[in-house]
Amino acid sequence: MIFNIVDREINSAQFGVTFFTSSQRHDTCGTNGLPLTPNSIRILGRSQYLKSLNHPNLSQYVDIIRGKHERIIVVLEFYTQNLKTLLKTFKGKEQHELILEIGSQVLNGLKFLNKHGIVCRNLCLENLLLDGSGETKIFNFGLYYMTNNGKFVSFPIGNPKYTAPEVFLSGVRKGPSVYSCDVWSLGIILVELVIGEEIWSELKLSQVLRKVASLTHCEGSVFQRLLQEHHYPHIYTELNPKLRDLIERCLDINPVTRGSPSLLLKDLFNKSTKASDTVCINPFAYPEVSVLNNIILSSQLQASVPANLFNHSDTETPVDQKAKASVDHLLKRSFKEIYYLWQLAGGDVFAELRRQGLTRKKPAVLSLPCSMTLEGESAGKISDIKHLHLPDVITQAAQLPLIIREKDIEYQFHRILLFDRLIKGYPYTKSLIHRESLKDIPPYFRAQIWSCLLEISGDPKSIYNSIDKETPTSTDRQIEVDIPRCHQYDELLSSPIGHEKFKRVLKAWVVSNTEYVYWQGLDSLCAPFLYLNFNNEELAFSCLSAFIPKYLYNFFLKDNSVIIQEYLAKFSQLIAFHDPQLTNHLDSIGFIPELYAIPWFLTMFSHVFPLHKIFHLWDKLLLGDSSFSLCIGLAILYQLRESLLCSGFNECILLFSDMPEISIERCVKDSVDIYCSTPRSTLCRKHEPPPKQRKEVHRKISTDSDFSSNSLPNETRNSTSDGLKMEAIPLADLKKEKCPRISGEDFLALLDLNKTRFNKPKMVVVDVRNYEDYNRGAIPTSINMPYVSSFSADGSLIPTTEVNILNSNRGKIIAVVGNRGDSAVKFAEALLFLEFPRICVLHRGIDIFRSGNILVVPSSMNNL
CATH class of the missing domain: 3.40.250.10 (Rhodanese-like domain)
Structure with a gap:
């Protein structure tokens, strides 16, 4: 929306304000656990560069302000006259030269923007303003840039009628638009100026979108087709040849051959780069008056100035307006200086928004009185409303990111109370523990909850004590080599006592599972259980013994090649099922899962991620079946997807040798989505755990379940x-x-x-x-x-x-x-x-x- 901060003109120039709201989910965090930077702050930072750009054919950015509720207010140069208000005056042969000059000026502005890496994507009749001297200025040209190609706002940028077809065809994941999309928009504008009316003005939005898309199938001239649709075919032959050539070049369906603004200026107008095309004033430097005179001030800046320039009640009104105008040096100042002085005089952008009726404050319902007399006395309002509503803190906190929930004292207190009761009722409360674990698992009870999910029963201590853990075996040497390299950043696991416990638990597993052998990676599988049960070795051993048959059935056989190859083959099929583009690319470069995924699945990602990430990952893994780890692997590839698609074989090898930071919260969410959207039979394997050991959990557990299939x-x-x-x-x-x-x-x-x-x-x-x-x-x-x-x-x-x-x-x-x-x-x-x-x-x-x-x-x- 647009309004004038000042009531009167400054030599036909005014200050305009556009404002929009950008929202972002409050319950998301970055990989560092901190809340993501609000989009309004991102926009505020990017938009500062726009204030440094000055060009005769661009409206100058004066100020960008961040308000409450993710509101951004943009203050920039504005004129009431635009091409839409004057559209009918351009009809006729005599106006062709004027239209050509407008096209030249817009191309000059676009050329300047392109040199500074900016795509407008917002060209339309309303955004091409005319100042008092007849110069065309592109208004609000930085919206697409400051919002990071539209990523920071929830609304599309640009008028669909003027948007190039390739923008719609490329989709939202294509990336920023190319410069030639603005050239197409200019071509549509020039067509409307030539015929003196707007095209497709009677069509609905959906019909306009279909019209734009249909132009991609136009075999002849798009310009001629538009003229025929609006019953002006004769204009094509009557048109100025240079103007006709310009429109034809602008409306080229192929964005590659369409040409850039600089190329069109060179070919059609024989214009080279001028000094004014490369001016970029430092926004923090005080500009010289001579520079301002050449760039900002118009030739008619000596016009009279209204006495109520700042709309301030205390402003003095001179007796002789004409005499004052002849010596008023204020007119020679820049827009930014005038805006600054207006603020010093009491001007407030937010107050202007309220005064213009563009923002309204709505009081809370409970703060309104039930009745009010003409004398202003109110009655019925409750003075203390805190007793009316008890906020459901638990429900509100449950919507926050997991890493914040784990630090919320009140939320964790309620979760601990709940799980304390459920654990005391195990195994009769097994289904309730599973249902509540779908929400989250409190770290305080993680060890006990994992034991319940793995269905540990009997007397683990007696079983563990009965195993010979002291007699030397052939695997002792390999275990002693692996332990000092396993999660040694942790103080407990890197301690000598930790090493001793590590060795005893691993030896107990090897001795009690004679059909298996010790493979490197078993120590990484043991680490999370030992960390959680550091003073309870028997429970750590029992959890490890229950975990491996459920999720790594037969992975530790002496000859496990068939099991691993089947697992990786299913992983390849899962990638193809959900992301065929990635599959085709990886196949084309010969980058197969055997080169990167074996350590993932052999250790259930415990060799890849640190312990604090493994805890969150396994919290969800223990709620699924043996195929859930395949979904986790694909979720990791999702986060590496952009890098993989633009990499060759060697680059992919380097990427996985030093894996980038992975967001576990996003990984968990994506893996659950993949799991729920994949038919169970597509993940069926010959070497799955037998039914007695698998004990597959019903996928539709409850309405609170994240796992539905x-x-x-x-x-x-x-x-x-x-x-x-x-x-x-x-x-x-x-x-x-x-x-x-x-x-x-x-x-x-x-x-x-x-x-x-x-x-x-x-x-x-x-x-x-x-x-x-x-x-x-x-x-x-x-x-x-x-x-x-x-x-x-x-x-x-x-x-x-x-x-x-x-x-x-x-x-x-x-x-x-x-x-x-x-x-x-x-x-x-x-x-x-x-x-x-x-x-x-x-x-x-x-x-x-x-x-x-x-x-x-x-x-x-x-x-x-």
């Missing part, structure tokens, strides 16, 4: 036929297939034919059989895309109605269905190459549904 509930899973269940896939086939397989039971759960689980479909089914087989019987709602005829020679999809349906369902799970051959697998991998996410293949093919009443004749699908 698209897969079938356990009771439904147990009642399904064997043909619909998932079976282990041979390792050779698993390593060849890039896309995971989905079981028939999970397939039916996602299909949800009865529409009892989901409001909207979660999956699109692609049947790759030939037309004859498809017409004999197909899955309801499926689309038929035969593998042999769906792809062109270059691997792209041949445009069809089914392809449009597939594209419109991007983001949903894509289940590829075929016969028992490999056509479905090849089709899925072809879609993966085209970067379709969440692709899976139906295990055993469509034959598993022939015995049921699932398949229907395609012609009858419309009646379903």
Whole structure:
């Protein structure tokens, strides 16, 4: 919104104010545990550079102020006249030279901005102002820059009608826009000036967006198309050739060939860089009057000045206004000086906002009186309102970041009281402990809660004491070498007593598990349990003994290559399922999980992260099953994604050798999201823990659970036929297939034919059989895309109605269905190459549904 700080003109120039609100979640923290810097402060810091920019075709930034509630107020030069208010006056041949001059001035301003690394992205008729001398000035040109390409605000920057098509097509993750997008905006503005009216003025926003997108398919001149749409085709031939060429160049669909402002100025106006194009005044230096005269002051600055310039009640009014104007030196000062003097005279931007009615204070409801007399006496207001409402401190604190919750005394006090009661009731309160642990685990009771989640029972002390931990073994030497390198930054674990306890616990595990061998990394697995149970070795040993069979089943066999290869193959398929772009890139450079992920999974990330991060990570890991660690690995890749996509093989090796800082809170959140959005059967492995040791927790535990899945509930899973269940896939086939397989039971759960689980479909089914087989019987709602005829020679999809349906369902799970051959697998991998996410293949093919009443004749699908 815009308003004038002063009531009258300063030689036709005024101060304008735009203000906007940028919000940020208050419950987020950085990797250092401190709250993130508010977006308003980020904007305030970036915007200071804009105050140093001065150019005849740019409105000068005067001040940027940060207010309450993340409000930013921007004070800058403003004129009431803009191209929109004067739009109709530009119609006609006689105005073509004037329009050309406006285009030249705007290009000069854009050229100056580009030299200083700024993209406007906010050009429109309203933001092109005209000063008293007829000079065009770009208003509010720094909004996109100060908000870090729009990242610090919740609203889009720019008018969609003037936005270049590539901005919409590139999406929000593409990064900052290029300079040529402003050239497109100028082209649209010039078209409107030429025809003397706004284009698409009667269309809704959605229609305007479709219009802009449709221009990308324009084979001829975009300018001619716009003229024909608005019934002005004759203007094209009547137009000034130079102006016509300028508009054509500006409206080039290809941003690469469109040209930059400097190139257009050189080609069309023969203008080179002038001194005024490179002026940048230090905002902290006092500018010389001669510089100000050349840059800021206009030729008509000697006009009369109103007596109430500052709108201050104590300002003296001279008797002779004309005589005063002739010697008034105030007019020769810069805008910043005048603004500063206005503030000294009592001017207040926030007060002006309130006076103009742009901000209003609303009192709290409970502070308002129930009744008030004409004399001003109020009644019914409660003087002490603190007894009316008891804030739910626990509920409020639960929304804060985990690292802050762990330091909140009152919150931790309530959590300790709760878990103290639950632990005393174990094992009868096992489900309640699990449900409350989904929220968070208080550090005070972490050792006991982990023991409950691992279902430790019996007499751990007697079992531990019965194990021979003193007799020398063949692994003693390796244990003694590993312990001094394991989390030795911690004072307890690095102490001699800590080393002794380490050795006893590790030896006890090796002796009591004769089918396994000691692998490097076992010490890292032991460290969190020993740290939490430093004075309770037997409980540390019991937790380690329960943890390994549940999450690292058979990982410590003497020959564990098959288990690890299967695990990594599933990890590769999980990456392909959620991030095909990353998969294609890593495959292209030959960077496979074997090169970086083995230490992750062999130690459940305890070798990668320090203890304080492991605690938060394992708090969630212990609530999931053995496949949850795969989701954690993918969550880590998410944070390294941008670096990986722009790196080659050697750079990736260096990246993982010195891994950047990873936000554990974000990692935990992403891993839960991945876990919940991945069908259980796609993570099925041959070497999973047996049911007795796995004791898989129901994924839909309660309404408070963060772990919810698209897969079938356990009771439904147990009642399904064997043909619909998932079976282990041979390792050779698993390593060849890039896309995971989905079981028939999970397939039916996602299909949800009865529409009892989901409001909207979660999956699109692609049947790759030939037309004859498809017409004999197909899955309801499926689309038929035969593998042999769906792809062109270059691997792209041949445009069809089914392809449009597939594209419109991007983001949903894509289940590829075929016969028992490999056509479905090849089709899925072809879609993966085209970067379709969440692709899976139906295990055993469509034959598993022939015995049921699932398949229907395609012609009858419309009646379903």
